[in-house]
Amino acid sequence: MAHTLRGSAAIVGAGQAGIGEAPGRSHFDLIADATHAALAEAGLKLSDVDGVFSATMVNSMPAVSVAEYLGLRPKVTEGTNTGGSSFLAHMQWAALALQAGLCEVALITYGSNQKTGAGKFVTTSEVVPFEAPYKPRYPVSAYALAAARHMHEFGTTREQLAEVAVAARTWANLNPEAYARGPLTIEDVLKSRMLSDPLTVRDCCLVTDGAGAIVMVRAERAKDFPKAPVYLLGVAAENWHRWVSSMPDLTTSSASRSGPRAMEMAGVGHADLDLVMLYDAFTITPIMFLEDLGFCPKGEGGRFVGDGKLRHGGGFPLNTNGGGLSCVHPGMYGLFLLIEAVRQLRGECGARQLDAPKLALCHGNGGHWSSQVTAVLGLEETL
């Protein structure tokens, strides 16, 4: 019997704002801009929102602060911060809240102005007692340690890592909203400045401004809105550690559990998927997630991507917006995976549009490989 959450809620509005640089606008301004766009798509008023789900890089009570800024008095206020995966997890809680009748219109939103506001990657100020003495630079050092181990165990090469960045750029070059556009070669990636071996600055995601918002309602009313509803078919969250020194296995994340669980809930197999959106904070992350999610055997991720199949036209549509590597990465990126999937499923993606996709898998990553959340989204015909 299908899981009761499968297809119980749908996204009926999606909006972005300030993608790239938005000088002079606060993260709340950008959240409101994206919210306005998402609600306008759905033909809803701000006052219709009675569930607010948000996490930010800067607020200790993010959903409460967002609700205040928007002038809302929501029945459901949910601000769990699991890092960049938060917004996929928020979909799970929103679907549950909608199903239980705790709210009618759920808003999931995120924004940051860290490019023009702070001028650098904003990260946690939390002191990590058993890592701090060694002065790691977060998050790059944590991902570099896993990349180095992956190379050691499986023979993954820097060229294969670089291919992930090059492939992302081929998609970004077709996306007018993408922040980093223009030619990028394997050589460019290899020769760019080393940050934390083996990762260069081009192996790392962008630092940009940007905000996103999606609006969810129960499936029973999802067809009453202007745009084709995008249904949540499956979702699962896992976390096995917080900091990289406690990661049980540097080359296997808990995506190896969240992926199968989400796909089982959705009742879909790998061959059914038309689009895969994987959190690409660093070039190593999609390689490991492709393995953990079962698209290739453990250890084969480097060789899997090495033939260029991730590039536009390469036959494996991944991160079609250009990803965190070339489109947008305002601190936490998970929500933008979902928005790109919604736009692809609706057929709104212009030059980068896939041929009538129906099913998308989105995978969000939070912390240092810590929180892993997988979601499967689909059009009405996949219900």
Add this chain to the structure above:
Amino acid sequence: MTIELTAEGPGPERLWRDALAAGRFTLPHCAACGRHHFFPRVLCPHCGARTTSLRPASGRGTVHSTTVLRRRPEEGGDLNIALIDLAEGARMMSRVDGMAPTAVTIGLAVEARIVTEDGAPVVVFVAGEGA
């Protein structure tokens, strides 16, 4: 010298730091499952029982992974950051001193040293006999 852990008074992290300040590198040990872990904490992450004691660490280990954080000279220059698999079966973040940061390799046998940095004792490793 083994330090017994109790449910009252200073907790495992404080006692671990006190021992380190006295020149002793210890590891939490759980009598219920017989395993060591790191970092120190009240409940054993392997079995959930109360962590029993802090036992003297052999100090021997193997580099599990390594990276070089590239920093400008005025920031202190290139810095090694490593994850060390300890002979007792636990893993910790540290760094390998006594060689170029880029020369540290996965699988390198290392042994612990206690150094003082910013006024606090810190466990680092040098090439050695290993685990």
